Amino acid sequence: MDFIQDPTAIETKSMAIIDELLGPLAVTAEERNVIKRIVHTTGDPGFAELVHLHPDAVPNGIAALARGAKIFTDVHMLATGIKRNLVEERGGDIICAIRDSRVIEAAKASGRTRAMTAFELLAPEMDGAVVAIGNAPTALFQLLDAIKKGICLPACVVGTPVGFVGAAESKECLIEAGIPAISIRGTKGGSTIAVAIINALLLQMPK
Numbered sequence: 001m002d003f004i005q006d007p008t009a010i011e012t013k014s015m016a017i018i019d020e021l022l023g024p025l026a027v028t029a030e031e032r033n034v035i036k037r038i039v040h041t042t043g044d045p046g047f048a049e050l051v052h053l054h055p056d057a058v059p060n061g062i063a064a065l066a067r068g069a070k071i072f073t074d075v076h077m078l079a080t081g082i083k084r085n086l087v088e089e090r091g092g093d094i095i096c097a098i099r100d101s102r103v104i105e106a107a108k109a110s111g112r113t114r115a116m117t118a119f120e121l122l123a124p125e126m127d128g129a130v131v132a133i134g135n136a137p138t139a140l141f142q143l144l145d146a147i148k149k150g151i152c153l154p155a156c157v158v159g160t161p162v163g164f165v166g167a168a169e170s171k172e173c174l175i176e177a178g179i180p181a182i183s184i185r186g187t188k189g190g191s192t193i194a195v196a197i198i199n200a201l202l203l204q205m206p207k
């Protein structure tokens with residue numbers, strides 16, 4: 001069979017196809033690159049219509065990552081997909097506490113999710129950071145509560161939890177909060193989309 005084998009050629013061709021499928025969009029060049037990577041990772045140009053982009057989210061996210069801000073994630077699947085080399089070359093780190101023994105014990109004792117328990121523990125460290133939630137609506141609700149209480153204000157929140165229990169609602173609350181955030185309206189989302197967004201921000205850091 002005849003197929004493209006060169007990884008750079010595959011990505012270049014993919015992005016050219018996506019550009020054609022998307023056509024013109026009323027967004028900045030940097031925001032367009034974020035949307036393109038979401039479409040790239042899902043294979044679905046329809047996501048372009050579901051993306052919420054607060055005007056400060058992409059510039060804040062790129063600037064924070066460039067100065068080595070930490071990235072907090074709800075699940076390991078998301079942490080694993082992030083281009084760690086780009087994070088670490090700026091002095092940053094990726095933190096996920098869902099398997100922390102303190103989190104596991106506290107979640108068991110309270111009967112609440114590990115994801116939200118981890119975010120409750122980490123919230124005081126999230127000021128000025130980049131926070132990415134790709135799975136757990138409860139983690140997003142917890143973060144919004146911490147922001148409301150003045151415990152932290154992240155530089156950029158990527159909130160794309162997926163599913164039918166609290167996902168759409170938590171993302172609507174994120175959008176309504178008016179903070180620098182990137183999200184996907186409705187039940188669609190997932191860790192792969194959050195990864196695509198974070199990697200799109202990392203790839204646009206100034207040299």
Ligand SMILES: C/C1=C2N=C(/C=C3N=C(/C(C)=C4\N[C@@](C)([C@@H]5N=C1[C@](C)(CCC(=O)O)[C@H]5CC(=O)O)[C@@](C)(CC(=O)O)[C@@H]4CCC(=O)O)[C@@](C)(CC(=O)O)[C@@H]\3CCC(=O)O)C(C)(C)[C@@H]/2CCC(=O)O
Binds near residue numbers: 074134138163189
């Ligand atoms: C409600 C939850 C959903 N999880 C989904 C999809 C996936 N979850 C995976 C894995 C491995 C994990 N999910 C947990 C975060 C677990 N998932 C939940 C919770 C029950 C509640 C989250 C919430 O509502 O806020 C959550 C448990 C918790 O205490 O937080 C996980 C911790 C489960 C566990 O191991 O106990 C675990 C994360 C482990 C880790 O990172 O260390 C999947 C990879 C499972 C799979 O597909 O094999 C997958 C990842 C999907 C993604 O894109 O992130 C749903 C479908 C999102 C679901 C919510 C949907 C719904 O019920 O409406």
